[in-house]
Amino acid sequence: MSAHSVNEPSSRQKWIAGALVIAYALITMIPLVWIVATGFKSPADAISYPPKVLFEPTLEGYVNLFTTRTRQTDEYLAANPPQTWYEEIVRQYDMVIVGPSRYGERFLNSIIIGFGSTFLSIFLGVLAAYAFSRFRIPLKDDLLFFILSTRMMPPIAVAIPIFLMYRQLGLSDTHLGMILLYTAVNISLAVWLLKGFIDEIPREYEEAALIDGYTRFQAFYKVVLPQATTGIVATAIFCLIFSWNEYAFAVLLTSGTAQTAPPFIPTIIGVGGQDWPAVAAGATLFLLPVMIFTVALRKHLLRGITFGAVRK
Amino acid sequence: MAARCGVAALDRAAGPVIERLLASLCHFCRQIRSRSWMDDLTLAEIVIKNLRKEFGDFTAVQSSSFTIADGEFFMLLGPSGCGKTTTLRMIAGLELPTSGEIYIGGEEVGQKPASQRDIAFVFQMFALYPHMNVRRNITYPLVSQGMPRAQIKQKLDEVARILGIEAILDRPVGGLSGGDRQRVALGRAIVRDPKAFMMDEPLGALDAEFRERMAEELRALHDRMGATTVYVTHDQLEAMQMGDKIVVMNHGVVEQFGTPQEIYDKPATMFVADFIGSPSMNFLRFGGAVTEGASTVTLDGSDFTVPIQHEAATGELVLGVRPEHVVLSDAASYRGEVRAAEYLGTTQIITLATPNGEVKARTGAAELVRPGETVGLEFLPSTLTLFDEKSGRALASDLNAGAFRHG
Numbered sequence: 038m039s040a041h042s043v044n045e046p047s048s049r050q051k052w053i054a055g056a057l058v059i060a061y062a063l064i065t066m067i068p069l070v071w072i073v074a075t076g077f078k079s080p081a082d083a084i085s086y087p088p089k090v091l092f093e094p095t096l097e098g099y100v101n102l103f104t105t106r107t108r109q110t111d112e113y114l115a116a117n118p119p120q121t122w123y124e125e126i127v128r129q130y131d132m133v134i135v136g137p138s139r140y141g142e143r144f145l146n147s148i149i150i151g152f153g154s155t156f157l158s159i160f161l162g163v164l165a166a167y168a169f170s171r172f173r174i175p176l177k178d179d180l181l182f183f184i185l186s187t188r189m190m191p192p193i194a195v196a197i198p199i200f201l202m203y204r205q206l207g208l209s210d211t212h213l214g215m216i217l218l219y220t221a222v223n224i225s226l227a228v229w230l231l232k233g234f235i236d237e238i239p240r241e242y243e244e245a246a247l248i249d250g251y252t253r254f255q256a257f258y259k260v261v262l263p264q265a266t267t268g269i270v271a272t273a274i275f276c277l278i279f280s281w282n283e284y285a286f287a288v289l290l291t292s293g294t295a296q297t298a299p300p301f302i303p304t305i306i307g308v309g310g311q312d313w314p315a316v317a318a319g320a321t322l323f324l325l326p327v328m329i330f331t332v333a334l335r336k337h338l339l340r341g342i343t344f345g346a347v348r349k
Numbered sequence: 350m351a352a353r354c355g356v357a358a359l360d361r362a363a364g365p366v367i368e369r370l371l372a373s374l375c376h377f378c379r380q381i382r383s384r385s386w387m388d389d390l391t392l393a394e395i396v397i398k399n400l401r402k403e404f405g406d407f408t409a410v411q412s413s414s415f416t417i418a419d420g421e422f423f424m425l426l427g428p429s430g431c432g433k434t435t436t437l438r439m440i441a442g443l444e445l446p447t448s449g450e451i452y453i454g455g456e457e458v459g460q461k462p463a464s465q466r467d468i469a470f471v472f473q474m475f476a477l478y479p480h481m482n483v484r485r486n487i488t489y490p491l492v493s494q495g496m497p498r499a500q501i502k503q504k505l506d507e508v509a510r511i512l513g514i515e516a517i518l519d520r521p522v523g524g525l526s527g528g529d530r531q532r533v534a535l536g537r538a539i540v541r542d543p544k545a546f547m548m549d550e551p552l553g554a555l556d557a558e559f560r561e562r563m564a565e566e567l568r569a570l571h572d573r574m575g576a577t578t579v580y581v582t583h584d585q586l587e588a589m590q591m592g593d594k595i596v597v598m599n600h601g602v603v604e605q606f607g608t609p610q611e612i613y614d615k616p617a618t619m620f621v622a623d624f625i626g627s628p629s630m631n632f633l634r635f636g637g638a639v640t641e642g643a644s645t646v647t648l649d650g651s652d653f654t655v656p657i658q659h660e661a662a663t664g665e666l667v668l669g670v671r672p673e674h675v676v677l678s679d680a681a682s683y684r685g686e687v688r689a690a691e692y693l694g695t696t697q698i699i700t701l702a703t704p705n706g707e708v709k710a711r712t713g714a715a716e717l718v719r720p721g722e723t724v725g726l727e728f729l730p731s732t733l734t735l736f737d738e739k740s741g742r743a744l745a746s747d748l749n750a751g752a753f754r755h756g
Contacts, residue, residue: 241476244443247463248470249490249537263480 075317083313098314106132143301151281154219162227170235188225219280234268270337393454393544394419400449409435411601420575424592432601441547469538473550475530477522484518487536545577615749619741633705638663649704651683654730659745665738674729675710681725
């Protein structure tokens, strides 16, 4: 080990570096902590100034996020005592729950569209990248540039034509339409990233498999794909982050059935103004899937890095 | 007398029978040989006919033809970019030829995918599947054939024993040493009993010390199995040391094809003469003419006896002489000045300046020469080759007649 450390940092340097890292982490964590905390505040605490660091946590935000409520007369309230803990929360404001909100649906839409388009981008991207990496294709460079060029225009610049096209094709406000759209945006990134990763895998591995009696597709599936796991995981995370967070197209092209969470969250309105705890609760839940996805696949990312250390 | 008649009569009668007996005996022997180490080892002759490969505008291999006999250890030798690897890859089915034919065991396979050719390939960088352990790497080809598990295990044990890798079967390939990786790669190749083995510089990734040992192991393995092996290398020593036959390639062209001795003693071109041997053949350039039947050439006023020439040539000619065939002799009229002497233990390499260019001589280490001194030179007559400088081709003579098998 000592052979590697050219300059062993002094304990003072280590201390400063540690402090800087902690300071940086705190600064970047503040918005996140703020959102998560606000989700557990009461509406009054959420808008109090100066902001409350210590507060009495409540699940009001989450209850409001998932329910629709209405005011009721005192007679009604007296005749129907609350049955559950969440009804009790709502009763503080003389309200009753009349049904679920649309957040669950929108969240599910986000999952279907986000993961659907990620899967499709990776599936098509990996096949295209493999072909670009391994075969002699006429005009290969021009084709690759064309694929990259589809990414050059800001998506919003083509939003209106796409809106019109989608209306004609009946793809407006459909899951399929959104999956295709996000795939179209992601595919260029996927092809380029994956081509780089596949280029790194020596051809000899597949050639060995071809010689060993496997077909080209089997060689690809059994030898190249396991080698490309790192690249595929990294690319999938990028694709998912884009389609999960995408707002502009979602606002324009979805309003009902296929609306995703991002355009829905700002529409969460409470009685008598914005219901900030509910908005914060929606945002907190919205953060989770990408986080879980990334953390779950982190193992593959790390394993891929150690693979790279092996001599080729 | 009667007995002799009887024998003759018997001989006449038995002739065809004996002949048939002998024939079936030969057949039997061949079968035994082919069954000597594994049950279904099939041997194969590989015939290359007018094989050509173009990559766009670049011609990697130009119309090559040669035959690799059954069970031969065959070397494809040449500098990098000469087309030897492309030729090997075409035989293996990793590249498809632009034109020409490839026969493996009598079957034309030129346009068939690698998986249908029943050959094994050993790559320079071994190409072991990094996500599998040694056991799975070796058995992977058998799994693809759908072989029953018990049989796979039996084959694996056999191969592991032959290669001495029983102890590392469950190790991941990532941590193996170069030599062990090479053995695993060989194991993956031999486990399948292929018709032929293709090896692309399999020792190139090993360090010098280990290379020697692996070369011996490889040759021993080949002798034991007797399977046709095609081996690509740019190392002329490796080719000479291991090969039964050598093809020397340059710029996509087969320069010469023959046994190591033929290639060394009777080079067909100046390229081959220069490429094979260390130090390489001396070229003494001179202007003049050689007639058919001539047995001497004149360089700088001195006559040298050469093997009787079978073809005439005029113009720029080259006399080729191997360093070990240069003899220092005070009596000789042809003189050279000693420039340097490299001591190599049993021999030394003496560099001399002559009127026809620099000459290196390999002499006994005991011979004492000092730089600056002028000595007489003689060349061993029966070993000399004349070349036409322009075409680089050797002129036919008593020495090399019949030895040239151009592509």
